Amino acid sequence: MSLSLSAGDWTALWLTLRLAVTTTLILLLLGTPLAWWLSHTRSRSKLVIESIVSLPLILPPTVLGYYLLVILGPSGWIGRLMQALGGQHLAFTFTGLVIGSVLYSLPFMVQPLQDGFSTVGRRRLEVAATLGASPLDTFFHVVMPLSRHSYLTASTLTFAHTVGEFGIILMVGGNIPGKTRVLSVAIYDHAEAMDYVSAGTLSAGLLVFSFMLLLAVRIVSQHFESQGR
């Protein structure tokens, strides 16, 4: 197999990586407080919020994509708001894809973090507080180092899940080169054009990539376990 990608496929690869990196960064920022709250709250709304966070796991991506298209497009309320503010509506844009991906990969970030935060335990937090550490200090110097493993798993899964996204992107993004044509959509397009060589090259690339990523996570996990945590 030669690595002879067309210019269009390189653009799709670049766009896919950009989408996955952006989504992972945003979810690290959003997912951390959400997972922290979920792992420590005794509020009854916890069950409802947890269910909402898990929704993308079972919802067909086209359903999420459909709602996003309706809300973000020129006649949806967010789309209209953006236009009223002098901007552009978000259907068929990279920003629209990022919003879709953040929602779609939410459980892949939040669930591992929530598990990680829970295992830190209250006792360690209380000790830190007794020693005079502020809650933020405690978080950055006690919780985060102890949850490194969870952060690694959560980021990797989010990244990989975003790379593999298809349904939402087709609904919200269309298939616009350089803006919304990511790898999965490019593969679909090549197959439709019966260009099986290009479709095969990209598919094999994604297969190998996904496998390597998961293998890397396993190896690191095992490494952590052998270190006691």
Added chain:
Amino acid sequence: MKRPGLIHLLTRGFLGLFVYVYLLPVQAAQPLVVAAASDLRYAMNRLVSQYRILHPQDILHMVYGSSGKFRAQIANGAPFDLFFSADISYPEMLQKQGLTASKVYPYALGRIALWSATRAADRLKLRDLVAEDIKKIAIANPLHAPYGQRAKEALQQVGIWEKVKPKLVYGENISHTAQLVASGAADIGIIALSLAVSPELRQLGGYSLIPERLHKPLLQGFVITRHGGNRPEAKRFAAFIRSAAGHKTLASYGFSLPAVK
């Protein structure tokens, strides 16, 4: 060295990726984005390469799909600069909505054909589709693909629509329909003549043309959208399609030219 080594490596990899995707310059020139009905897939690729010889500085990005879907996407603000529809009524609808920046130009008449990769379609007629050994027949989705609508009309016209309906499988657009047939998943399909005569498909199997009188004409039209209104390249490309050279290429893909209004 051991524990931080791995983490640092991963962090560094992520940072490297970050630099790659954010700091790398994006393409300087804005390409012209052209939405084209998928019956044009092969003909348009040829047209674009001919156009590139005349105007090498213009960058064109092609997107192929079903005409009805493109109409809906453009109405919802999709950033297409030109729209080539397999059915002239779709760009006309956009014109009524004020979403276009040029006249709607008729550019070709499409034809439909029976095509198969597994049997001699050139010796078959529409009525033969009721035969028992034909299990699956592919047509484009009549809901939003003009070629699917014409296929349905032709099947109704010869009076076998109800009989073959259980055997039908629907392609998302006409080139997806051709792919269903090419893979052998469908025994035969009703596809665009422009695809059946392309070098890519001709090597896979023969075709038989379906008589024009069995369906409404497939008058195809294109338009410069409001999004592409201030792009000089859009006008250049439109003029090229309407030139003698453009017509010649379209004709070589089985399109007949509509009478000039």
